[in-house]
Every structure is written in structure tokens, then in C-alpha cells.
Amino acid sequence: MATRKEHDFIGELEIDDSKYYGVQSFRALENFKMTGRTFGDYPFFVKAFAQIKKAAAMANAELGVLDKTKADYLCKAADRIIAGEFSDQFVVDMVQGGAGTSTNMNMNEVLTNVALEMMGKKKGEYGPDTLHPNDHTNLAQSTNDTYPSSIKVATYAKLCDLQAELEKLEAELNKKGQEWKDIIKMGRTELEDAVPTTLGNTFKAFGHYIKNSLKQLELAKEPMTHLNMGATAIGTGINCHPDYKDCVEKHLSAITGIKFIPSTNFIAATQDTADFVFVSGVLKSLAVRLSKIANDIRLMNSGPRTGLSEVELPKMQPGSSIMPGKVNPVICEVTGVACYEVFGNDTTITHCSERAEFELNAFEPGIAYALFNSIVILENAARTLRERAIVGLKANPEACLNHVLNSVGIVTALNPAIGYEKSASIAKEALETGKRVGDICFERGYLSREEIDKLLDPKNMLDPRMTK
Known part of the structure; x- marks a missing residue:
């Protein structure tokens, strides 16, 4: 195996020369073996980080603090990463110490080595005349502004994906509500007979749940557009051009198609992560609604002979290893399990956010990991519930009416x-x-x-x- 030597202030290491990451990423690989989920397992996060780095290179070149040729190579390398190349090189564990420094350096090293190869140089051939992960790729930056800003850019993008999936679920629930508007069923409060309603009313109400969550998600996206790029270490902007913060936001907005703006107080923005708690709260609210919908359908489906049998779920798989013919409401159940994961993630995000001390929150990797997992699992839950439960759901008008008449x-x-x-x-x-x-x-x-x-x-x- 061909190797190359790389060093940091701790010492020198032999790095597999086929790898685009370098010495600091390698140390993180050795130190952080927590989840088995890597930076590269979240391609939207990798993309957001590369977009941040590209915007930084463009801003630094425009302000005359980075050689234009170097900036061009960094931008071309970033474009390749944004397009999905080199995903296997983003190897550090999502849960890590150091406030995300390992993730930032993983991006810096990969981006630099991709750019070096495009320049006709060898990986690891860092220097003032070529490219250096810290001096050029990380110019006018710190983990403490690039990492939280990348989380926000990634979160904004994934919230858009979640909204798109929820719009499809809302439409399908409303479709059932219209189809079943004349099917009389018994309303229930506290699992006891109440007064009649219609199956259509029930599903229109479910659709309204999702409509409300869509509105709340739109509100949650807004604080994700306020970034602290240019704050550098603690918000004072040390080692940063005075015009950088506005310039980098301009380029990032052009790259992403989303209007990002500088935070009004970089000192506060670098240490305060409560915006992520707000987003997580909206996700938890959505999880409550999805779980409620899934469980109500599960109960209405109960039977087929001795339960309510008001609706019939599509048959997905055999339900028992011992009872022939049994079919379980597995899609409703997995939706509930997914939502409980979101509840747990919300607790993690809250505690990690609360652990901000003085000028920095060192626990942001825990926020990123839990927040991304919540968004992804809710997107998957909404899609699964719609495709594998709601679309093929059938009504049983006779059972619905009999429950009313006998109530x-x-x-x-x-x-x-x-x-x-x-x-x-x-x-x-x-x-x-x-x-x-x-x-x-x-x-x-x-x-x-x-x-x-x-x-x-x-x-x-x-x-x-x-x-x-």
C-alpha cells in the first residue's frame, strides 16, 4: 500500500495515499468510534459543507485575500463534492468531541487534496505555493462558524424535502376525506362511544394536522437562514476581512438559491444554539401528529372479526410465526416507533444546546446528529405511511354504521x-x-x-x- 506522510503539531503519520482525507481526519477516526454513522452517511450535510467552502473561497478571492487561481481550483473541487463525488472520504463519526473540528478538517483535507490533484499535484503536497487545508481552504474561517452554518444550510434543505413529502401525505389524507364524506361512523372520546361523525371528517382532520405542521415547518426554516459566517473563533471575526461576512453570504445565496443573511450578533450566534431546539420542537410536534394518525388508523383497523374493523389496511406481510392468516398493522406500528425516536432526539438536542458554555457550544455534533436523524426519519415515516397504508386503505361502511346504530x-x-x-x-x-x-x-x-x-x-x- 502506497502511503504519504502528513503531520500536525502533535506529530507525523503515514496516510494511505489512496485516501483524500489527511492526518486530522485520521486522528478523528481513531478517537471517535461512537455511532458507526459517518459524515458521509449524510450527503446533504456534506453538500452543505462544500457549498459553504465554495462560498468562502469565492468571497476571499473577491476580497483579494486568496489567489484567484487557488480559489478557482477549490471551487471546482467543491463542485465535484457537491455533485456527490468522494462521499466515501468523509469518514469521521458524526458524534465527536471538539465542537465539530474533525468534521470541518475532514472537509478541508478532502477538498484540498481533490483540488491538488486537479492542479497536477500529489495528495498531501500542501504548501504556500500550492494549497493548504488551513491556510487556504479554511481561510477566514473557524469550525465555530463553518460547522453551525453548515448544519443550518443542511437543515434548511432537508426541511424542504420533508415539506414536499408532507404535502403528498396531506393530499392523500384529504382525498380519503372527500371519498368517505358520506360514511357515517361513531365518534369516540377516551375510547368510549361519543356521538356520530363521518369517516371523511376523520381523514380531513388528519389532513389538517399535516397542514398545520407544514406551516410550522415554514416558520422553523427562517432562523436557519441566519448564519454566523465571518464570526471565526468566538464571534469577533479575528483573521477575517471586514467585508467577508456580507460577501460570503452573497455567494452562498447564489450557490444554493436560498437567501442567507449574517446573524445580527455574531458573539451570540456562535454560542447560542437554541434555534435548533426550536426546529426540533416543530419536528416533535409533527411526530406527535403522525403517531396519532397512525395509531387511530391502527385501532380503526383492529379485528378483522373482533375489533372495530371500520377500515382495512393493505396486507403487507404475515403477522405471526405461529398463527396462520394473521396480518399485523406493521406500517402504523413502525410509524409510531419512528416518532418515538424523534421524541428522544428532541431530548438530546435540548441537552446538547443547554451545554453551551461561555463563547461556544462544544456539543453541536450531538445536535447535528440528532436533528438530521429526526428530519430523515420523519420524511421516511411520512412516505411509508402514505405509500403503504393510506393509499391502499379501504373503508368498511357497514361496520361503521352498525357501531353507530348499536351505540x-x-x-x-x-x-x-x-x-x-x-x-x-x-x-x-x-x-x-x-x-x-x-x-x-x-x-x-x-x-x-x-x-x-x-x-x-x-x-x-x-x-x-x-x-x-
Whole structure:
């Protein structure tokens, strides 16, 4: 195996010459063996980081602090990384100490060595006349501004992907709501009979959940556009051209097609990571809604002979190794599990954000890992629920109507006509005897059969009305 020698202030190491990463990435490989999930496993994060580096090179060249030829090579190398090349070279574990320095240097080393090869040089041939990971690729930068800024750029992009998936789910839920608008079913509160509704109402409500989450995600994207590029180490902008912060944001906006702006206070922005807590809170709210939808469908599907059987989920796989013919609601269940992961990630993000001390939050890698996992798992959960549960979901109108007709809950419709006390007495007798509430009301002579049939017609219980 051909090797090359690289060094840092700790010492010298032999690096496999086929690798584009260098000595600092290698040390991180040795030090951080936590999750088995690497920087390269999150291609949207790699892309965002490369976009940041490209914007920095362009800004530095425009401001005259970086040789234009060097900047051009760095930009060309960044374009290749943005396009998805060299993904296997981003090897550091997502969970790491050092506030993300290992991730930043992994990008700096790979970007530099790709650019060196494009210049006709060898990997590791760092120098003032060629390129250096720190002096050129990291010029006017620090991990403390590039790392959180890259998290924000990546988060913004993935939130857009999540929104696109949720829009499809919302449309499918609303489609079911329209198709099933005339299917009467029993409403339930606290798992007990309440008053009638329609299956269409249920699914339109589900669609509205997602609509609300889409609005909240749009709000959550806004703080992701405020970056601290130009803050360098702690927000004072040391080793940075005074005009750099505006220049780099201009180039980054052009590269991404998203309007990014400098934070109004770089000192605060470099140490305060609560914006990520806000985003995570919106994701947790979405997870609550997805889990609720999935579990309600799971309960409505229960049976097929001894449960509610109001809807029928598509059959995905055999449900038991011992019970022939059993089919489980696995898509609804996996959606719930995915959402619980998001709840846990929210706790991680909260604690990591709270650990900001003085001028920096050293626990940002924990935020990035948990936040990205939440967005990805919610995107997958929304897609899976839609494609493998909602699209093929079938209604059982007969079962829905029978539940209504046999319910004691419909006695509520008699309240305006005969009063709460008489209605409660009817409900008690119905529960004790199994008789229908309408028959008991007629036997007691409270109302005529015509009046009872009109009041207890499920269709007459679906909107506001008062009968004297």
C-alpha cells in the first residue's frame, strides 16, 4: 500500500495515499468510534459543507485575500463534492468531541487534496505555493462558524424535502376525506362511544394536522437562514476581512438559491444554539401528529372479526410465526416507533444546546446528529405511511354504521328534547339490557317514533342544531 506522510503539531503519520482525507481526519477516526454513522452517511450535510467552502473561497478571492487561481481550483473541487463525488472520504463519526473540528478538517483535507490533484499535484503536497487545508481552504474561517452554518444550510434543505413529502401525505389524507364524506361512523372520546361523525371528517382532520405542521415547518426554516459566517473563533471575526461576512453570504445565496443573511450578533450566534431546539420542537410536534394518525388508523383497523374493523389496511406481510392468516398493522406500528425516536432526539438536542458554555457550544455534533436523524426519519415515516397504508386503505361502511346504530352514545341527541336526566336513565337501561336507546325512549312514551327516528338519524347529528 502506497502511503504519504502528513503531520500536525502533535506529530507525523503515514496516510494511505489512496485516501483524500489527511492526518486530522485520521486522528478523528481513531478517537471517535461512537455511532458507526459517518459524515458521509449524510450527503446533504456534506453538500452543505462544500457549498459553504465554495462560498468562502469565492468571497476571499473577491476580497483579494486568496489567489484567484487557488480559489478557482477549490471551487471546482467543491463542485465535484457537491455533485456527490468522494462521499466515501468523509469518514469521521458524526458524534465527536471538539465542537465539530474533525468534521470541518475532514472537509478541508478532502477538498484540498481533490483540488491538488486537479492542479497536477500529489495528495498531501500542501504548501504556500500550492494549497493548504488551513491556510487556504479554511481561510477566514473557524469550525465555530463553518460547522453551525453548515448544519443550518443542511437543515434548511432537508426541511424542504420533508415539506414536499408532507404535502403528498396531506393530499392523500384529504382525498380519503372527500371519498368517505358520506360514511357515517361513531365518534369516540377516551375510547368510549361519543356521538356520530363521518369517516371523511376523520381523514380531513388528519389532513389538517399535516397542514398545520407544514406551516410550522415554514416558520422553523427562517432562523436557519441566519448564519454566523465571518464570526471565526468566538464571534469577533479575528483573521477575517471586514467585508467577508456580507460577501460570503452573497455567494452562498447564489450557490444554493436560498437567501442567507449574517446573524445580527455574531458573539451570540456562535454560542447560542437554541434555534435548533426550536426546529426540533416543530419536528416533535409533527411526530406527535403522525403517531396519532397512525395509531387511530391502527385501532380503526383492529379485528378483522373482533375489533372495530371500520377500515382495512393493505396486507403487507404475515403477522405471526405461529398463527396462520394473521396480518399485523406493521406500517402504523413502525410509524409510531419512528416518532418515538424523534421524541428522544428532541431530548438530546435540548441537552446538547443547554451545554453551551461561555463563547461556544462544544456539543453541536450531538445536535447535528440528532436533528438530521429526526428530519430523515420523519420524511421516511411520512412516505411509508402514505405509500403503504393510506393509499391502499379501504373503508368498511357497514361496520361503521352498525357501531353507530348499536351505540349508547347517540342518546346525546335526545338531550334537547327530553333533558339530560331522562337521557341518562335511558343510557343506563340500554347498557344493562342491550336494548337500543330509541326503543327505550318510545317504550317510556317520552317521544313519538317519528320524533325519535328524526333525532337519532345519524345524519342529523353531524352539524350544529337544536330541537325543541
